[in-house]
Amino acid sequence: MKPRFAMYWAASCGGCEIAVLNIDERVLALDAAFDIAFWPAAMDAKYRDVEALEDGAIWVTLFNGGIRTDENEHMAHLLRRKSRLLVAFGSCANEGCIPGLANLSTRADLLRAAYDGPGSEHPGPARPQTAWDAAEGTLTLPALQPVLRTLDQVVEVDYHVPGCPPESHQIAAVLDLLIAVARGESEAPPKGAVLGAGASTVCDECPRSRDVKRIRALARIQQLPPLDANLCLLEQGLMCAGPATRGGCDARCPRVGAPCIGCYGAAPDVLDQGARLMSAIASVVDADDAEHIDRVLDGLPDPAGTFYRFGLARSLLRAHRAALAAEE
């Protein structure tokens, strides 16, 4: 019998699933090597099918998405129990990603925005209920938790594959590695390893030319004159997260003139990507008095959202103070 494979999405956009399917015919190797035990995006299966399996019956689960609801948490625990290897797959599972930015707001704020804001079909205050008695019986919905957590903040994780989504060539390589390990043809990487990523940062792969940096002004891309195609974006006044972001993506974004926004997370051994980036950028602001520094920083209207676009939930502070207070 082939070893079992599972893939599951929690709080995420589904892009990671597409990314796996997007590796062309190489996805067939996956099917050849594994029995697909559970993969809601690709085939029909029920939670009870998973529950019915013995603990450890799934050889590997790729888990994407952060933990935002009780259902997410339940599934994280369930799949952890059933899987020999649990892989945090993609930025959401690893560091919270865009859904993690919701940690800047409280749950009440989120619900207000979703249900009272423009586009809501409900006139007047309406909130989803976790249990509702209807004629057919009690209807349930999973509860929204106060903040989003990363997978490894909830259960033990064996490997991490970063990226939003992970790049195709990296996914294929990770699958090849897993298949080889499953077949005993290769040694398993050490627990906690980051797979499918570079050892340095995006700049390492970025072809743009670079010089000593002095930031005199920062602006958004639409506010800048046409960019030089060969020069470092940061040196052109664009906030590029490349210097502080783990490589492996082949610098896809800066190559085509879009700044890196940081989806591969922190560089190896870096505790907090946002703090690093903040420190690096501030260090090269070309101003020495507070007022002048502030004028330069005014070009960066949303520092938390910029530096922690992907990593907020994983960061040292994780969430807005009010959101955490609700968590307590």
Add this chain to the structure above:
Amino acid sequence: MKAMFFPGCSMQRNARAYLDSLQAIRADIGLDLTEIEDWNCCGATEYLSVHRIAAHALVGRNLALARAQAGDTDVLTAGCSACYLNLAKTDAQMREDARLRATVDDALAAGGLAYRAGSLKVRHLLDVVCHDIGYERVKASVTRPLHGLRVAAYYGCQVVRPDYDRRWDSSELPTAMDRLMRALGAEPVDWALKTQCCGGHMTVIGPEVAFGLIRRLVRGALDAGADLVATLCPMCQLNLDAYQVEMNRHYRSDYHLPVLYFTQLMGLAFGRSPGELGIGREFVDAMPALARIQAEPPQVAEARRKRRPRPGDALPMPRRE
């Protein structure tokens, strides 16, 4: 150039010539002034002498009104030195002294007003004319240059001192008005008393002290060859002009040195009539001096100090640059 304008009590009455001439020339130099609606007295030097802190609240009301009415400009200008300084002082001291800021905020709130220190740039009219409008713009409006008129540019005290926002090249010997006079075609005289005191309120509370100061200024300007004094402050004008008569009586002297506002001289150079500019309101008649204006620039030999006489002559003077 748009700015809020604080005329102050003097400009409305004893210095009407200043206000009239300013009104007359505004359009010529593209100066768009909006008077603060329902402003109150700045307190001169007197309010500060009685209520040390409340004086700032008094000024604070003007700042708050100006800020609220300012729209898209953040410049507040005043023509009177004392008004200008009081506005600038309150703003500067509110910026550096949190306790004062809190007190003024609190007091203004009692009147339903608020002012954030630093949100207006308080500037004297001369500063705006010289540094924002600029000499070139002024020169472009001159239709009747004041050739041959020798002017002692007199700044008095409170515009160039203490100069909270470093607007001037010197607190002792500034040159902005001299350059303005040159732009009008007049010849500024070289004199060292241009920021010496006119006597201030001493004319009222200790006239002898004031007469000494006035005499020194009048004599100094005449010795330097001035035909008249150009001033930028109602108090200076009043002391040098009206009290010149009193001073002459005190010293049994007979000085006749007319004192006009720089705006009046601007108006003349722009081709406006003396009447329109309030000329005639002064005690020492300015017309004889103004009669010296010539059609052509006088042929004065450029009395440039030569730094290079032959050795054996006098020692060279230090560079002036």
Add this chain to the structure above:
Amino acid sequence: MVQEKVGVYVCHCGSNIAGVVDVGDVARFAAEELKDRGVALARDYTFMCSVSGQDMIERDIRELGLTRVVVAACSPHLHEATFRGACARAGLNPYLSEMASIREHVAWVHRDPQAATAKAKAIVAGTVARVLRNEPLQAIEVPIDARTLVVGGGIAGIQAALEVAEAGYDVHLIEREPSLGGHMAQFDKTFPTLDCAACILTPKMAAAGAHPKIHLHTWSEVEKVEGQVGDYTVHVRRKPRYVDADVCTGCGICVEKCPVVVVDDTFEAGIGYRKAIYWPFAQAVPNLPVLDPATCTYFVGGKGGCRACEKFCPTVPNSIRFDQHEEPLTLRVGNIILATGFDLFDARRVAQYGYGRLANVFTSLELERMCSAAGPTGGKVVLRDGHTTPRSVGIVHCVGSRDRNYNRHCSAICCMQSLKTAHLIKERTGAEVYDFYIDMRSPGKEYDEFYQRVLDDGVHFIRGKVAEISDVPLDPGEEDGRLYVQVEDTLAGLRRRIPVDMVVLSAALEPRRDSAEVGRIFGIACSTRGWFIEKHAKLDPVATMTEGVFVAGCAQGPKDIPASVAQGAAAAARVLNHIRQGVLSLEPVRAGVLAERCSGCRLCNGLCPFNAIRFDAEHGVSEINAALCQGCGTCVAACPAGAIQGSGFSDAQLYAQIDGLLADLRRQPAEAT
């Protein structure tokens, strides 16, 4: 991983610490509650720094196999070296020890014993956590090139150069003016002995000029410095003299024949003249003329006219070389002494004193030139008209110094210089001299005695800062044409207007205008006001934070001639010390780049003021020169990739210390429930 064994030593410091902190409790805490964090042993002792205290540590390392040591005592600035020494003697790498300051930061500043003890425990816990992350480090060794660069040919630089050269080592002496001498060469007499400045300086200038070990580069400036202590490469720009130094005999015919006369703003301080081709001054070293292209008719007139100097030059080949150009020069040296001197305050800035406007207001430097027998007036003190002897003279102290509007510092020499000027004027003119001072500062050998002597001369001393100097009479009784010095005579309690014919302003000594730029070139710190910052104001006054760069003379702060000479000699002694050692050991607290982590983003490249970070374009990574690195750690904190590591102050150490310092907060709730 080896099980680490940390020894914790809590010092009583007599009752200094034990009087407030329960030292026994701190030791007990370390032994019991930090046991699972690696503490193998904790002791408290009366004086850890004593021989027996150190012996205790050494014994424990040897006998119990301690692998880390924490001493909770005074500030590491006092005894870090002591305890590192103890570890080293016992065979433990000294960088595996740390101190926790529980005296200066706890016992001496807090009164509540309970709170103080709790804080001491937290500090010990933090230090234990940190020391576990320490790594053994080795001192960095660099060989020293025996050649030395001295920048500045004033008295301090000359002294330094002579000292090093006399010891038998090569010195490159760079001077940006065409001759050695500096400000001292401009002075007439020197206080308090009144020896002639030229008489004592020129022999030294000549000695420096002729010394076989001193390589003189005048009319030259340093443009760029690369390398580090022991091995500097210095790029120098030599300005063209338009005179061939190898051929010129110094006969002076060219100067005589030159028809262009200009004011000499440099040596003659603006009160004398020179030609377009000129001698810097009579005793210049090297004794060669220099041609000033800004005033020479040949250059000003678009390379056409005059050429009188060339026509009359008697040497073969001709010494006048209109085709000379700026030349680069590269020097290799092991140490650098900066003796770049001072600028004189521009007295025109004090508008109310009228300098530059009132003819008979002079600066002290102008007066020095006037007093000099070789100066423009042949040593006669006269008014600006060039012939009238003043009947009365005012001397104003503190012009531009001790004044927040200009310079806050005391220029240190002006009081004595003013006294000397007063004496010379009195001696040469018999004029009444009024000396206006705020405080009379004469704290040097024989200095106050000189003050007494000038009192004997009959100089009038008036204590008060001069308010203004004016030529406009105030009262009808005042005379026209005189200068009035308006001052509050603070001792008499009077406001006075003192009529004089001449005023001498004792102008401040200021940092060189370009000192910040020079500081950057040499990688040393310059205060906001512009004086170079010494390593330690009292105990290391000629060294700087940059190993191998020393300062001497007024570049470090205003001082008189004896102090400048002493500093020049002291800096030379420090350089000789390096040279004799041959190899220098540097503290290993340095940053380094992990090449495999570095992406070559170049964010760090502009962050190092010591130019220790270099970009290796070939490999696309940045590198840190350990010898240049001073260990500030700014690049470590800024590296976005975490590729720069700091040895001795790594992220791991600091995170651990934060963790340890706050560990008690995490324990508390657990205990409470």
Add this chain to the structure above:
Amino acid sequence: MPTAIPTPSARRDGFLAEVMAATPGDHRLDQCIQCGSCGGSCPSGAEMEHTPRRLFALIRAGARATVLRSNAPWYCVSCYYCTVRCPQQIHITDVMYTLKAMAIRAGLFHDTAPAGFSETFVDYVEKYGRSFELGLATRFNLRHHPLALAGMAPLGLGMLRRGRMDLTPHRIAGMAQLSAILERAKALEAAT
């Protein structure tokens, strides 16, 4: 037992502290080095009983009554020469205002004329929101220099003839607002 060394602010006490506290801004009054550049620069310094420098020494000495009795602050013409020339950048003119206000409150200054002029001026401002020169001159001179009134008449008439003086005061519209502001400010000032 370790003894705390008092901080500089704690060391300033008594009259000096009082004057400092009553003067807004970064006035640096405690920084005086007694150089006398203020007294030397003062246009009316020759007439002052004490130069600013001496006043500052007296303030330090705690000579409250001598300071507040002095005519010096009243002879200050607000020319700010002392302030810009002070090597310690003490806001000397601002301290003079403080001393005047303190003298009025303490009732210590003997010659009531200068204080009377200031108070008369303030009265008009508080009544109308603007100053009123004719009223000020008449009322001040009536009270303090009744004999001078006749001597001043030509000047006053000259002013009137040249349209430089109004016969009636102007009252601002927001008088109630201004009063509320000043009342509150004075209450706060008194509380400090």
Add this chain to the structure above:
Amino acid sequence: MTAPAFEPVIIGFTCNWCSYRAADLAGTARIEYPPNVRLIRVMCSGRVDPAFVLKALADGADGVLIAGCHPGECHYLEQNYKALRRHRLLLRTLAQLGIEAERVRLAWASAAEGARFAEEVRDMVALLRALGPLRWPARPIPAAHAQATTPTQAAVTEVTT
């Protein structure tokens, strides 16, 4: 029994040349200040990584003091300006996370300013007492990382095709 009054805990980063020596001087001069601050010596305020500040806050500190040499007087010439720049940016970020600017103070104290150092601490403690505890809840530390003080993402396996 009443709950004890809130006493904030402050982590202070002090530079080796100025502010740490200022703290030493406060000691030798016996200038008393509240015991709420716990100091860490760094060579320069430029060494202070914003992550240190975040970690201190996340680990339970109520405030962080960063003290360096006065601007223009840095022993490393200009590195305290880098500290200033980072501080300006950090405050903006913290504000978005609901953390008050008073909790992260940047101060300058020369080696001669023991009194000033003590005053900064006193002032900050007073402000924090008024502000109340930060109460940042403990991080849910992933099991695999529970023992590690530093983030050990173990050995990194680079997989590229």
